[in-house]
Amino acid sequence: MTGPYAFAPVAAGRFSGLMSPEFIAAGLTRLFEADRFPGPGFEVEHVHGNIGVTWRVSSPALPCPLFAKRFVHPPLVALRSLFRATGAGRSWRAATIMAETGIPGPRPVAVMSRKAAGLTVESIFVSAAIADPLDRDLERWFRSRFDRPDLGPELLAEKREAIDRLADLYRAAHSQSRLYFPDFHPHNMVVTRENGRLRLWLVDFDEVNFRVRTGDIIKNLASLGRNSVKVQKKMTGGGRITTGDRLRFLRRYLGPDATRDSVHRLWREVLDNWERR
Known part of the structure; x- marks a missing residue:
């Protein structure tokens, strides 16, 4: 290189x-x-x-x-x-x-x-080292920012931006076939702010595989769903990860051509994998 x-x-x-x-x-x-x-x-x-x-x-x-x-x-x-x-x-x-x-x-x-x-x-x-991370990892930052019952307009916009950046990172990882990240979770990511815009980084990838097999992408998304439930249980200040948040993630992940049917079809695939675990 x-x-x-x-x-x-x-x-x-x-x-x-x-x-x-x-x-x-x-x-x-x-x-x-x-x-x-x-x-x-x-x-x-x-x-x-x-x-x-x-x-x-x-x-x-x-x-x-x-x-x-x-x-x-x-x-x-x-x-x-x-x-x-x-x-x-x-x-x-x-x-x-x-x-x-x-x-x-x-x-x-x-x-x-x-x-x-x-x-x-x-x-x-x-x-x-990633320069100037906002916290030790994405999960800690997310809980510190959004674990409250009333976010208000500014925090709500920031939460939506964080969900969009997370979807962008997953889409980037799933748009190539050379790497698969089994441990693709928010505690293995950090978040920074550059020129007023959030950016997410994947920083821990010891368990990476160098090929992507059938079903790996859905397993990744289902694992994220299960992880979001664990994060929700740690949010004791009244904050919520809502169905709307999850649908926003899927729409962003699928890109500008996403339709209502494609979002719900992916949602069903993710839930089917989720429930098999």
Whole structure:
């Protein structure tokens, strides 16, 4: 790839892989040079570790803050790495495909791995942090903004805009056939505001599949529906996710050619899948 997504081979300490030349020049290789990752000389904050362990990494020398996700591969996983990509390799590949297909996500910065006896025992995916997110994730932001009984005109308009942006993100993800996101949920997204307009980003995609099978899109939409019920249960301040909100999402998702029949046909397909779980 070219431009901001160009990568160069790099070796640092016990690690080797690919890294953006811009970040090589900024000294990011030092993060990998110590005996134990992460190396000194950076501000490092442990963030979470559902799959792998994630750190937020920053330094005045870096062009922007980063997230580094580390995957440790026990023996059986290390053996499988002979035949399939590592966790970090899958994340890096997904991030580059997202950039190519127009799915908003973090900029990939580096993918590094450490080998022992010819097997990959550790891999790390580094990406640029999304600048100025409005909250830790979309779900938290949505509840903090709209969990109240009376939204008023401005908040109601903002809620509708958020639903539209969510539908746009799903449509972008479902308009290509190279990636499928099984864990496509609001807690894996962040929201920003750029020039007065909301924008959503998909930031966690460890479980990505590199093919889309029959029924995957409906499963995604049904999963979002089930997730919206969970979010609703957490909204204890009187806010609601209404049938009108769900219909608005489906109309926007289907695009300008959506009709009443096409919206209700999709609604029925989603509900059928939802009820089978």
